[in-house]
Amino acid sequence: MRYILCCIDNKNFSQASCDYAVKISNTMNLPLKFLSIIEHHHKAYKLNLSGNISLGEKDEILYELTSEEENESKEAIKNAKELLGKLKQRAQENCKNKIETLLIHGEVVENILELQNEIEVLVIGIRTNVEHAIGQNVKEIIRSIHKPVLLVNSEYIEPKNLLVAYNGSNESIKLLLETSSNPIFKEVKRDIVNLNTDSSKSIALLEEAKNIYEKNQIEVSTHTIKSENPKDLIEYFETNNFDILAMGAFGHSRFKELIFGSFTTKILSNIKKPILLFR
Template sequence: MGYILCCVDGKNFSYDACDYAVLIANNMNLPLKFLNVVERTYSVTSIDLSGSLVLGEREEMIEELAKEEEKECRKVKKEGKELLNELKLRAIKTCKNEVSISQIHGEIIENISEYEDEIEVLVIGITSHEEHKIGENVKEIIRSIHKPVLLVNSKFEEPKKMLIAYNGSTESKKLLEQTSNNPLFKDIKRDIVNLNTNETEGLKLLNEARELYAKKNYEVNTTILNGTSENLLIEYFNENNCDILTMGAFGHSRIKEFIFGSFTSKIITKMKKPILLFR
């Protein structure tokens, strides 16, 4: 049996990510695991490395630096374990299945990738919005794992309405199958939109999506948004009081992303509510 993996660091909406992860675990009837990855990203600032070192000071400085790094590492590990224990206590109050915790030292992308075959959904807290830059780690995690990823970038709210962006791609077809077969969010209204300058093509894609949901007895609202800008999607989301945005992620090559920019990256940066991504 798979499980829901919630990756936390104590900085980026960890408690809200916990609450969304519990909700998904209950909806999918799966165990929940919290993961804290201790990366080598902390820095030692108590040692003055400016100026020239006289003979004999280099070895002492290296030894002192190593001791300070070890001390900082122990501090980061301790804080991570405390966070994990807090989140476990928070989760078991409402989670219907087993809740476990794990702390690993290493690179976050490599470690999460190792869990890919075991997990059903990955939940991550992120700091987003236009004034912030989304870390490359977040983008690489989304690119490297072919499971649904929920990015939590705001306070937890019980979701009532989901907006699904459908464009007929492999990624967006996966999201239709997943959100209709074993819903991550149950008892939720669904709007499906297609960004398109070709109305005929847009209607065809929306009919395709509507028919798939009809087989599962789900009613959906469908709308064509005339254009291709991410702002159209965000405006619809906000004007229609949606709670979760669902879409395929990084459908183009890195070269195209570099030249034209990534639709996914722009959405992640600008959205102020959780985003469910499929690869």
């Protein structure tokens, strides 16, 4: 059975991610599952490994490393279980559907991809600003999973205004088809924006996007931004006080991204409210 998956940790807007996941679960009438993944990338902080190590010291060092890693793992498991319990209790206050928790050991990306066929929408808490670069795990998840992903980077706000950035790419078409046939957020005002220096091309793209929504009796407004700079999209988003930005993700090849940079990454690194992505 499909469900809403909320991937959480102790660092990145876990409570806000919980609240958005509950909102989506209620809207789509699907079960909610909270997931915590414990990665084992142990670093030895206490041991001084510089210089030569005598034969007699090797066993002692190995014991200390093993003990340190074991204690670290126990602490991580304890914290993860406590967080899962708190979020489940928080979700039960408003969620109308079944709620489950799942604790997994291993790699974040691999484990989420293994669950891909069961996921309807993935919710992840992140920190996105100049001081905190987007984690590689988050980028790889967005690149790999073919489901809507809501990245939560601020405290919860009841969504009222949704801005959809549409450029006619396969990713943005999939996003429109997915969110119009089975809306992730209902009873919100939707605006579609296109960044384009060619006005006539922009009008055609916006009409195409508008028709997709109208087939499902969803009203939208449209607007052209005469630019191709992601900063102008963010400025329009902030000036008009939208609550969530929706867009297709990573439409270029990795080679092009190395040369020109990624539009998606630039948006992720600078936007201060949640973003809904579809790859």
